[in-house]
Amino acid sequence: MAENDAAGRNAQTDPWVALRADLRREVIEAGLGRHAEALLGVAKPALRLVAEDASKRAPVVPAAPGSDDARRARRAPPERRIEDSAQAFGRTRLGGVPDVPDGFQWPTRRRTRERYDDRIEAGAPLSFVAQINLAELPPVDGAETQLPARGMLWFFYDARFLTYDAEDADGFRVVYSEAGPEDLRRAEVPERPGTSGDADSFEVFDPVVLAPRAELSLPSPYADPERGLPFEDEDESEAYYEMVERRDLVGAEAQASTVLDERPTLPPPVHRVTGWPWVIQNDNMEAECEASTRRGGVLGKLGDVVRAATTAESPEDGRAVRDSWQLLLQVDSDEAAGMMWGDSGMLYFWIRKKDLAARRFERVWCVMQCH
Helix, strand or coil, X not given: CHHHHHHHHHHHHCHHHHHHHHHHHHHHXXXXXXXXXXXXXHCEEEEEEEECCHHHCCCXXXXXXXXXXXXXXXXXXXXXXXXXHHHHCCCCEECCCCEEXXXXXXXECCCCEEECCEEECCCCXXXXXXXXXXXXXXXXXXXXXXXXXXXXXXXXXXXXCCCCXXXXXXXXXXXXXXXXXXXXXXXXXXXXXXCCCCCCCCECCCCEEEEEEEEEECCCCCCCHHHCCCCCCHHHHHHHHHHHHHHHHHHCCCCHHHHXXXXXXXXXXXXEECCCCXXXXXXXXXXXXXXXXXXXXXXXXXXXXXXXXXXXXXXXXXXXXXXXXXXXXXXXXXXXXCECCCCCCEEEEEEEHHHHHCCCHHHCEEEEECC
C-alpha cells in the first residue's frame, strides 16, 4: 500500500512517471504485455506541439479537398495571415511572420541552379515554417542534450522547391537567438507575399499557436530492426501499429468524435520536438543527414546514402551514426496552417547531439518525406 501511495505521489509531481504508467497500460491493453519492458526501454521522451485553438487540432476538410489551388482558395489572403501573426507575438507557432531581434536577415536560397525543369534563383526567400519560444517548453525528461532554457528558434524551408538531396543544402535554415519576446519585433517581409504557385513569391502560412504536451514517443511501426522493436510475427506488428496510431491521434487532443469516429480526410498533424520521428518513407534519416553534411557525400539510392554515411559497412558504424543525431523538430502537413509537404508529407529537422550542446543550430539538416 505504501509503495502504491508513493507511486501515486510521484505521478502527481512528475508527469513522466504518469506517462510511463499510461504507456505500460496501453501496451498491455494492445495484447503486447510480454513486450512492455522492451517498449518502455525504447520509448523516448518528447514534446508534442498541439494547436492551442482546439478547432485547429483536427480540421475537418471536404471529402474531396481538390487541387492545391482549391485548398489555397479556402484560406485567408496573405495580408490577413501576416496581420494575424500580431495576435501571437513571441509565441510558439506555425506560420505567419516571425518575430525577430534587430539585425535579423531573412534566409534565402544561396545559389542559382537548374533542377529538372525548374530554375532555383539565388536570393529567393525561404518560407517561414515555425518559431519556438524555448521558455514555453518544459524540460524533456532524460534527454541526452537539453534545448536551451530560453531564447527563440526559427525554422525556414523552401515550400516552392522542396528539398531532396545534398544539393538542396540552401533550401532550409534554422536560426537561434538568446533574445526573449521583449527583444523582438515583427520581421519585414522580403517581398510581396503570395502562394507557392506564384513565380516570384513564397508561401506565407496561416499562423497556428502551438502548446507543448509531454509525451513518450515510440519508433514507427515498421522501423529498422536496429531500433529495438521486439515483435516476432505480423499480428504483434499490426497490434503495435494500431496502438501507435491511436496514441498519435489521441495526442492531438482533438474531440474524440472528430478523430476516432469520423476521421477527417487529413488526420491530425503530429508536430513534435525531440523524440522518435513518425517515418513515412524510410527509417535511415540519421544516415541521410550524415551523408548530406559530409564534404563530398553523394546521395542516390538509400543504400548509397547509408554507405556514404559510414566509414565501413558494419552495424557498429551504422549505430554510431544513428546515436550521434537527434530529432530537433518534426513538422507535419497541417490543414489549419495551409501546410502541405509534397503529398501529405513531413519535415524533419535533425541535429548532431554535439552541435545541439554547442548551440550550433546552423548545422541542422532537414529531411522531407511524403507519401
